[in-house]
Amino acid sequence: xxRRFSLRALAASALIxxxxxxxxxxxxxxxxxxxxxxxxxxxxxxxxxxxxVTSLVAANADAHVFEPTPKDxxxxxxxxxxxxxxxxxxxxxxxxxxxxxxxxPLVVATSGITPRLVRTSADPHAWQSLVHAQxxxxxxxxxxxxxxxxxxxxxxxxASSYSQKLQALDLDARKQLEAIPEAQRRVITSxxxxxxxxxxxxxxFIAPQGWTTGSDASAGTVAAVIKQIKAKQAxxxxxxxxxxxxxxxxxxxxxxxxxxxxLYSDALSMPGSEADTYLxxxxxxIQQLVTALRPKP
Ligand code: ZN
Numbered sequence: 193x194x195r196r197f198s199l200r201a202l203a204a205s206a207l208i209x210x211x212x213x214x215x216x217x218x219x220x221x222x223x224x225x226x227x228x229x230x231x232x233x234x235x236x237x238x239x240x241x242x243x244x245v246t247s248l249v250a251a252n253a254d255a256h257v258f259e260p261t262p263k264d265x266x267x268x269x270x271x272x273x274x275x276x277x278x279x280x281x282x283x284x285x286x287x288x289x290x291x292x293x294x295x296x297p298l299v300v301a302t303s304g305i306t307p308r309l310v311r312t313s314a315d316p317h318a319w320q321s322l323v324h325a326q327x328x329x330x331x332x333x334x335x336x337x338x339x340x341x342x343x344x345x346x347x348x349x350x351a352s353s354y355s356q357k358l359q360a361l362d363l364d365a366r367k368q369l370e371a372i373p374e375a376q377r378r379v380i381t382s383x384x385x386x387x388x389x390x391x392x393x394x395x396x397f398i399a400p401q402g403w404t405t406g407s408d409a410s411a412g413t414v415a416a417v418i419k420q421i422k423a424k425q426a427x428x429x430x431x432x433x434x435x436x437x438x439x440x441x442x443x444x445x446x447x448x449x450x451x452x453x454x455l456y457s458d459a460l461s462m463p464g465s466e467a468d469t470y471l472x473x474x475x476x477x478i479q480q481l482v483t484a485l486r487p488k489p
Contacts, residue, residue: 385399427484433457
């Protein structure tokens with residue numbers, strides 16, 4: 193072996209070592225970008241100090257009509273991992289990934305979930321089921337562990353204790369809602385984000401806007417909802433944190449129905465407020481529903 197060759201080989205192996213070192217033993221937190229606030233919170237719970245997690249769509253903001261900025265593209269470009277809901281919830285994501293030049297892994301949190309269908313389209317709001325949320329946890333935990341194999345055990349342990357909290361909340365919600373006669377479990381919201389929750393606890397949600405917020409409710413649909421309230425077929429009316437409340441207010445004014453409060457559909461509330469984590473959001477929504485639907489003495 194001549195001297196020149198061996199030096200070159202040494203340099204090459206040093207380079208390989210350096211790059212391995214950069215991945216496995218580097219203690220710098222992973223930069224993770226999640227598409228919306230609920231997903232960012234779930235990811236944060238599982239990642240702990242392994243990652244710094246940010247959200248593209250902010251708290252109280254509507255992912256259906258989100259318009260990414262060049263700043264968002266830059267955040268993606270420097271990310272180690274990107275987490276999305278999938279089921280076409282983030283219609284803007286493919287274009288954003290392409291324009292950002294991001295080449296890293298893309299975790300689809302709903303992967304493996306059988307979605308409910310609305311006609312032929314999949315309803316994307318699967319996080320409104322605490323059972324599906326556990327699939328989110330599994331998918332995100334696996335992706336984090338692949339990115340940081342040295343932290344796999346800690347990630348798996350956090351994922352498991354978080355999943356246990358989701359299971360406990362599910363049991364509690366079921367117990368509280370089962371105490372309410374099923375015929376009374378009928379609720380009106382503006383956009384149809386709660387069908388998974390409805391399936392889980394046998395609540396019928398009526399939503400004049402359909403399941404995307406991008407279009408207005410038709411006059412006919414609104415009239416049908418008003419008729420249902422007047423016929424006492426629905427007893428609770430809710431505004432959502434991400435949608436304009438005028439439609440619900442108008443329905444309330446025309447029927448004399450009282451708005452029960454706010455349900456958090458597609459986003460957390462601002463940090464420090466009542467629904468600033470996914471667990472708090474879910475517990476809040478269940479509490480609001482139980483209070484509004486409970487038979488009045
Ligand atoms: Zn939605």
